[in-house]
Amino acid sequence: DSGVTQTPKHLITATGQRVTLRCSPRSGDLSVYWYQQSLDQGLQFLIQYYNGEERAKGNILERFSAQQFPDLHSELNLSSLELGDSALYFCASSVASRNTEAFFGQGTRLTVV
């Protein structure tokens, strides 16, 4: 158990819908990362927050948004869902924003039908 909690574990939704994925980082960690993993694209970095502020932005679609709240949990919002958004979404956390390892949650498997 990494100490990073992601909910829900599985999510099935229809195209065009909006979903919210939630992540609770390890106790004491200030940085949160979001990644998308699919068979064709592999592991893709989406976005990183540190202590509530956006620190780095990757290949995150405009339909996707994220935030980190004062209690340090983070949410990833996915809207106008398409079939191609079906993937595993991972959250990770680290104590610092750089030069440090990250600990990964078990992921949320999103299936868009």
Added chain:
Amino acid sequence: AQSVTQLDSHVSVSEGTPVLLRCNYSSSYSPSLFWYVQHPNKGLQLLLKYTSAATLVKGINGFEAEFKKSETSFHLTKPSAHMSDAAEYFCVVSHSYGGSQGNLIFGKGTKLSVKP
């Protein structure tokens, strides 16, 4: 700019034989390097990390990696493979600034198969 190259996309070994997963990195300064393992439909688990202390790093489950600055390599080894080692392994370099990849740069992964 930092980058990571995992030299093999797939490695197959027999149970009980040594494992070698190769990783080369590019970094403009002394990096922090990590290996992660991912079993099917699971999250990524940290195997080991190098952060400029000893060049030979021991990790969990009998894995170790050696940092070789002259070769810019950080290969992962295990003396004797177990069936439970079958998974995908990611080499990662961490650097100081964000950007389109964030501060963690992932290799493309190496799938390890272990034959009975």
